[in-house]
Amino acid sequence: MILQKKDILGIKDLPVEEITIILDTAESFVEVSSREIKKVPTLRGKTIINLFYEASTRTRTSFEIAGKRLSADTINISASTSSVVKGETLIDTAKNLEAMNPDVIVIRHSASGAPHMLARMVRQSVINAGDGANEHPTQALLDLMTIRSKKGTIAGLKVAIVGDIAHSRVARSNIYGLQKMGAQVTVAGPATMMPRDIEGLGVEVRTSLEEAVSGVDVIMMLRIQTERQQQNFFPSLREYAQHYCLSRRHLDLAGPDVLVMHPGPINRGVEIAPEIADGPSSVILEQVTNGVAVRMALLYLLTGGKQ
Amino acid sequence: MILQKKDILGIKDLPVEEITIILDTAESFVEVSSREIKKVPTLRGKTIINLFYEASTRTRTSFEIAGKRLSADTINISASTSSVVKGETLIDTAKNLEAMNPDVIVIRHSASGAPHMLARMVRQSVINAGDGANEHPTQALLDLMTIRSKKGTIAGLKVAIVGDIAHSRVARSNIYGLQKMGAQVTVAGPATMMPRDIEGLGVEVRTSLEEAVSGVDVIMMLRIQTERQQQNFFPSLREYAQHYCLSRRHLDLAGPDVLVMHPGPINRGVEIAPEIADGPSSVILEQVTNGVAVRMALLYLLTGGKQ
Amino acid sequence: MILQKKDILGIKDLPVEEITIILDTAESFVEVSSREIKKVPTLRGKTIINLFYEASTRTRTSFEIAGKRLSADTINISASTSSVVKGETLIDTAKNLEAMNPDVIVIRHSASGAPHMLARMVRQSVINAGDGANEHPTQALLDLMTIRSKKGTIAGLKVAIVGDIAHSRVARSNIYGLQKMGAQVTVAGPATMMPRDIEGLGVEVRTSLEEAVSGVDVIMMLRIQTERQQQNFFPSLREYAQHYCLSRRHLDLAGPDVLVMHPGPINRGVEIAPEIADGPSSVILEQVTNGVAVRMALLYLLTGGKQ
Numbered sequence: 041m042i043l044q045k046k047d048i049l050g051i052k053d054l055p056v057e058e059i060t061i062i063l064d065t066a067e068s069f070v071e072v073s074s075r076e077i078k079k080v081p082t083l084r085g086k087t088i089i090n091l092f093y094e095a096s097t098r099t100r101t102s103f104e105i106a107g108k109r110l111s112a113d114t115i116n117i118s119a120s121t122s123s124v125v126k127g128e129t130l131i132d133t134a135k136n137l138e139a140m141n142p143d144v145i146v147i148r149h150s151a152s153g154a155p156h157m158l159a160r161m162v163r164q165s166v167i168n169a170g171d172g173a174n175e176h177p178t179q180a181l182l183d184l185m186t187i188r189s190k191k192g193t194i195a196g197l198k199v200a201i202v203g204d205i206a207h208s209r210v211a212r213s214n215i216y217g218l219q220k221m222g223a224q225v226t227v228a229g230p231a232t233m234m235p236r237d238i239e240g241l242g243v244e245v246r247t248s249l250e251e252a253v254s255g256v257d258v259i260m261m262l263r264i265q266t267e268r269q270q271q272n273f274f275p276s277l278r279e280y281a282q283h284y285c286l287s288r289r290h291l292d293l294a295g296p297d298v299l300v301m302h303p304g305p306i307n308r309g310v311e312i313a314p315e316i317a318d319g320p321s322s323v324i325l326e327q328v329t330n331g332v333a334v335r336m337a338l339l340y341l342l343t344g345g346k347q
Numbered sequence: 348m349i350l351q352k353k354d355i356l357g358i359k360d361l362p363v364e365e366i367t368i369i370l371d372t373a374e375s376f377v378e379v380s381s382r383e384i385k386k387v388p389t390l391r392g393k394t395i396i397n398l399f400y401e402a403s404t405r406t407r408t409s410f411e412i413a414g415k416r417l418s419a420d421t422i423n424i425s426a427s428t429s430s431v432v433k434g435e436t437l438i439d440t441a442k443n444l445e446a447m448n449p450d451v452i453v454i455r456h457s458a459s460g461a462p463h464m465l466a467r468m469v470r471q472s473v474i475n476a477g478d479g480a481n482e483h484p485t486q487a488l489l490d491l492m493t494i495r496s497k498k499g500t501i502a503g504l505k506v507a508i509v510g511d512i513a514h515s516r517v518a519r520s521n522i523y524g525l526q527k528m529g530a531q532v533t534v535a536g537p538a539t540m541m542p543r544d545i546e547g548l549g550v551e552v553r554t555s556l557e558e559a560v561s562g563v564d565v566i567m568m569l570r571i572q573t574e575r576q577q578q579n580f581f582p583s584l585r586e587y588a589q590h591y592c593l594s595r596r597h598l599d600l601a602g603p604d605v606l607v608m609h610p611g612p613i614n615r616g617v618e619i620a621p622e623i624a625d626g627p628s629s630v631i632l633e634q635v636t637n638g639v640a641v642r643m644a645l646l647y648l649l650t651g652g653k654q
Numbered sequence: 655m656i657l658q659k660k661d662i663l664g665i666k667d668l669p670v671e672e673i674t675i676i677l678d679t680a681e682s683f684v685e686v687s688s689r690e691i692k693k694v695p696t697l698r699g700k701t702i703i704n705l706f707y708e709a710s711t712r713t714r715t716s717f718e719i720a721g722k723r724l725s726a727d728t729i730n731i732s733a734s735t736s737s738v739v740k741g742e743t744l745i746d747t748a749k750n751l752e753a754m755n756p757d758v759i760v761i762r763h764s765a766s767g768a769p770h771m772l773a774r775m776v777r778q779s780v781i782n783a784g785d786g787a788n789e790h791p792t793q794a795l796l797d798l799m800t801i802r803s804k805k806g807t808i809a810g811l812k813v814a815i816v817g818d819i820a821h822s823r824v825a826r827s828n829i830y831g832l833q834k835m836g837a838q839v840t841v842a843g844p845a846t847m848m849p850r851d852i853e854g855l856g857v858e859v860r861t862s863l864e865e866a867v868s869g870v871d872v873i874m875m876l877r878i879q880t881e882r883q884q885q886n887f888f889p890s891l892r893e894y895a896q897h898y899c900l901s902r903r904h905l906d907l908a909g910p911d912v913l914v915m916h917p918g919p920i921n922r923g924v925e926i927a928p929e930i931a932d933g934p935s936s937v938i939l940e941q942v943t944n945g946v947a948v949r950m951a952l953l954y955l956l957t958g959g960k961q
Contacts, residue, residue, distance in 0.1 A: 073754075073755045074755065075699070076699070077698060077699030077700075078699045078700070078701060078755065079698060079699035079727070084384060084386065085382070085383070085384030085385045085386035086384075086385070087385060087412060087415070087416075089408075097731055097742075097747065097750075098750050101703075101729055101731060101751070101754065102754060104729055105701060105727070105729060105754055105756075108701070108727040108729075109699075109701075109727070113386070113412070113415040113416070115408055115411055115412060115415075117404055117408060128404075128611070128612035128613070129615070132611065132612055132613055132615075133404065133612075135632055136404075136405055136611060136612075136632070136635050137408070138632070139632040139633075139635035139636045140380075140408065140409060140412055140635060140636065140638075140639050141380045141381065141385065141636070141639070142412075304742070304746065304750060305742035305746055305747075305750075306742070306746055308743070308746075325749055325750070325752070325753040326753075328750050328753035328754060329753045329754065329755070331754075332754050332755070391691060391693065392689070392690070392691030392692045392693035392723075393691075393692070394692060394719060394722070394723075396715075420693070420719070420722040420723070422715055422718055422719060422722075424711055424715060435711075435918070435919035435920070436922070439918065439919055439920055439922075440711065440919075442939055443711075443712055443918060443919075443939070443942050444715070445939070446939040446940075446942035446943045447687075447715065447716060447719055447942060447943065447945075447946050448687045448688065448692065448943070448946070449719075
């Protein structure tokens with residue numbers, strides 16, 4: 041089976057069958073990263089461009105490692121050291137990169153929809169590595185992969201997503217993905233951090249963390265993105281933590297087999313108590329490991345690979 | 348045939364025969380970038396250092412892709428994250444890089460003559476990727492390649508170069524290159540943007556864009572380098588555009604087969620109307636594609652390759 | 655013979671036998687960098703992460719070249735373009751990188767002890783590329799290698815280390831290393847630049863440069879690290895240079911075969927007269943060349959290679 045799409049721009053438009061192809065392919069790539077020689081020649085002679093308009097360690101590094109373990113040539117472009125300082129538009133940057141014949145362009149941008157515009161402009165495959173508050177599809181795919189590998193299936197699970205729902209592209213992509221795969225999603229967070237259209241997304245909404253996590257199979261904590269907030273949505277971090285920091289007693293409300301997830305970087309003691317982040321319910325580091333495998337799968341499938 | 352020079356520092360000192368060797372070699376490399384597997388083992392085990400003291404996307408990326416498609420190891424050093432912050436001189440940086448045994452050092456620097464100083468200091472080959480307002484030889488070579496491949500020959504063509512002639516290393520390198528290859532060059536731009544020694548370069552000078560482009564085969568627009576200007580050379584961008592923005596009517600003055608070129612990044616609506624930049628006369632993206640091929644050719648020839 | 659340690663964190667804890675294994679291995683790698691094809695397949699499929707929290711050209715470039723010449727995949731992370739701006743702790747960064755399955759993490763950090771913390775947190779090998787004013791073990795190893803290859807042995811040599819002893823990780827690592835290998839160390843510098851515990855290190859202390867260098871076999875000059883000083887430890891650079899700038903007459907006091915060393919970047923005319931830096935006694939550039947070989951040796955040995 042192969043992917044029908046040229047690009048991976050969001051989970052909203054990704055059919056269940058394609059999600060499944062991606063997760064299955066990703067699972068077969070997990071093994072490569074645990075080998076003595078962590079490299080396969082699959083993408084030799086392919087060029088992957090990582091075009092990052094926002095700072096990132098883990099996502100850029102994850103894509104770069106994914107590309108290199110497939111033997112692709114990887115090129116990093118970060119906005120701070122690029123023609124962006126010369127005022128070039130994204131479209132002109134896109135057309136220029138296209139003219140250099142890469143195979144895949146991975147883009148992170150602070151503007152929602154930037155990857156979609158890029159995908160329309162260039163013949164190459166585009167992967168959205170996060171666009172504004174819109175989507176972060178590779179994060180959702182690695183989250184789905186982590187849940188599926190731990191729980192066997194996603195269908196029928198109850199998942200709570202907690203934090204700044206309104207500003208979180210991770211939340212949006214996961215809501216789409218979890219629902220498509222048959223999970224029931226509850227979101228929780230301060231009222232000021234709930235998007236206005238939240239009911240339209242088909243999720244249950246809670247303001248109390250206790251209520252939200254009771255009886256769930258998976259708790260997905262979001263990062264407080266202090267750098268993306270223009271206003272203050274809560275009085276102080278301490279006040280936020282009092283109400284929404286995940287701790288022991290919340291896990292007891294959820295049940296013994298609950299999975300605790302976080303996309304990182306963690307603000308310890310704000311979103312999640314350190315002993316929970318590092319505890320036996322946490323799959324935070326499996327998420328990171330699976331991230332490399334998911335990105336290998338996408339690079340492989342988008343350049344013509346078959347599952 | 349092989350290159351006689353250790354370095355590529357400028358077009359001024361490059362003999363016609365060597366320009367021809369480079370263009371012929373570059374043409375043979377165009378095909379590599381359109382293959383399924385865009386990689387040849389030619390420079391395996393060679394080390395290319397990209398030493399950029401000025402921000403750049405396209406030139407640095409073009410060199411990096413060129414190096415990787417030839418299987419070289421490429422190392423990027425940008426001034427902002429380097430020992431430059433510790434106050435090291437270019438000479439000491441050069442001697443240090445030399446001691447690590449690279450094969451080619453590509454340098455961009457805001458000071459005219461910096462690559463020449465580097466070339467005298469190190470035994471390795473040096474390529475000038477732009478030095479102040481002096482030269483940008485790889486840009487001129489890719490421009491010559493683009494003209495030659497579109498027009499069959501450069502000799503006898505009439506070429507107009509338009510914009511900030513005084514501050515443009517692209518203009519200087521192209522004036523040298525076009526004249527060597529037998530073209531007639533006319534330059535146009537505001538009087539404040541004409542270098543004092545312009546007559547000595549053997550070009551015709553116009554202040555009117557209309558006059559400059561009438562009957563020419565190629566129109567080469569320059570970027571308004573706002574970041575490099577210390578003073579204001581024109582009252583406003585709007586005023587500049589009124590007189591020097593290339594539009595439909597200028598193309599009509601030139602003739603049906605005129606080529607429109609621009610080194611990028613483009614300031615749309617300032618130097619060139621969007622419909623012209625994206626129109627059928629424009630070869631702006633062919634320039635970018637040829638840029639990778641020209642740089643592959645230079646890396647190949649400077650490390651001992653034969654045409 | 656193999657290394658017993660998982661990590662290379664400092665010279666203080668490195669046994670003489672392991673130093674010898676590293677130097678012997680490094681010598682066998684010098685030849686690789688002088689070949690026509692400067693690459694061996696030894697570390698194919700291994701991932702090396704260069705995690706630099708402080709700006710650096712030579713050390714980062716040296717590690718990157720070392721990794722690439724061994725065919726490893728190298729990933730650069732610099733603090734300015736990373737999650738560090740999102741406030742992630744070093745521990746969380748470490749756990750995340752660990753989860754991506756690299757083989758070696760090279761770290762430079764402004765905090766003393768940061769590499770040691772990292773090494774305790776991750777199962778991978780960690781190499782200290784400089785931590786605060788604590789240690790810079792790869793610099794000391796390349797210095798030892800340079801001395802040994804020039805003098806045949808280190809045991810019994812007299813070595814003067816001159817400059818800002820208190821703030822120099824290079825000085826600390828070299829004091830440990832030189833003493834372990836049997837050299838006698840004298841340090842010299844302004845009283846304000848002497849660490850309080852200097853007597854405990856077993857070195858002789860001089861304030862006069864003339865006294866310190868008389869009769870020595872090796873003079874190791876340190877860089878004045880203006881960017882790391884919070885206060886002023888001397889009235890002016892000119893005043894410093896008057897007393898501590900190495901010049902012809904000092905070499906005459908030392909003897910005809912004295913070696914002059916400097917870790918770079920050099921402040922010419924402050925720590926060392928230009929004619930001495932570039933003169934026949936200087937082995938400053940051999941140090942740089944040996945730096946690549948020492949780092950190749952460490953990457954090779956830490957990933958299971960045998961001497």
